[in-house]
Amino acid sequence: MNIKKLIAPYLEANTFILEKNGHVLIVDCGVPTEEIKQTVSDRAVDGVLLTHGHFDHSRFCQEYAKAFHCKIFASSFVQQTMTDIEALYSEHGEKFANFSCFEFLDGDQTLKIGEFQVESYYCPGHSICSTCYKIENLLFAGDVLFDRSIGRTDLKYSDRNMMYQTLCKLDSISFERVYSGHGEESTFSEQKKNIAVYKRFLTR
Numbered sequence: 100m101n102i103k104k105l106i107a108p109y110l111e112a113n114t115f116i117l118e119k120n121g122h123v124l125i126v127d128c129g130v131p132t133e134e135i136k137q138t139v140s141d142r143a144v145d146g147v148l149l150t151h152g153h154f155d156h157s158r159f160c161q162e163y164a165k166a167f168h169c170k171i172f173a174s175s176f177v178q179q180t181m182t183d184i185e186a187l188y189s190e191h192g193e194k195f196a197n198f199s200c201f202e203f204l205d206g207d208q209t210l211k212i213g214e215f216q217v218e219s220y221y222c223p224g225h226s227i228c229s230t231c232y233k234i235e236n237l238l239f240a241g242d243v244l245f246d247r248s249i250g251r252t253d254l255k256y257s258d259r260n261m262m263y264q265t266l267c268k269l270d271s272i273s274f275e276r277v278y279s280g281h282g283e284e285s286t287f288s289e290q291k292k293n294i295a296v297y298k299r300f301l302t303r
């Protein structure tokens with residue numbers, strides 16, 4: 100599997116283009132659609148995984164679904180966060196109303212999306228709609244885990260106690276590398292230390 104990272108102009112959120120056997124899976128939707136089209140070229144897009152509803156990650160999701168004729172996979176809680184301007188943190192106060200292109204996830208699930216086998220983990224804390232996705236031993240963590248940090252828990256629909264429970268869940272999962280919603284990748288051992296530090300911090 101090949102991975103290409105593109106960085107969105109708004110808040111520098113990462114969008115990942117995963118490629119396997121000529122098929123593509125996209126993680127998050129903050130990068131303008133034209134740029135994604137150029138990267139995808141004539142390959143089939145099997146689906147789009149949304150890590151959470153914040154605007155820097157979800158902005159172009161409906162455009163991607165239309166351009167690539169695919170579904171957007173996301174926690175069912177995005178219906179709560181993406182229809183609430185205060186919780187969406189959008190650039191110009193836009194919000195979403197139509198979820199017809201979405202396939203909602205409920206709890207932790209194993210998904211077969213075209214060529215890709217995906218484990219989805221419901222990971223609230225940064226947002227009530229946060230979901231992490233494990234694909235081939237790689238964890239796509241959105242704004243839950245960063246390189247030497249974790250996501251903010253002071254936003255609308257954030258919850259410090261839920262973040263603690265999420266860190267406990269992620270601590271029990273094995274993976275090789277973490278691809279975060281902002282910034283650089285990190286390794287399993289780096290994240291083991293990171294998670295331990297922030298579990299202590301959240302219970303202080």
Ligand SMILES: [Zn+2]
Nearest residue numbers: 151153225242
């Ligand atoms: Zn976020």
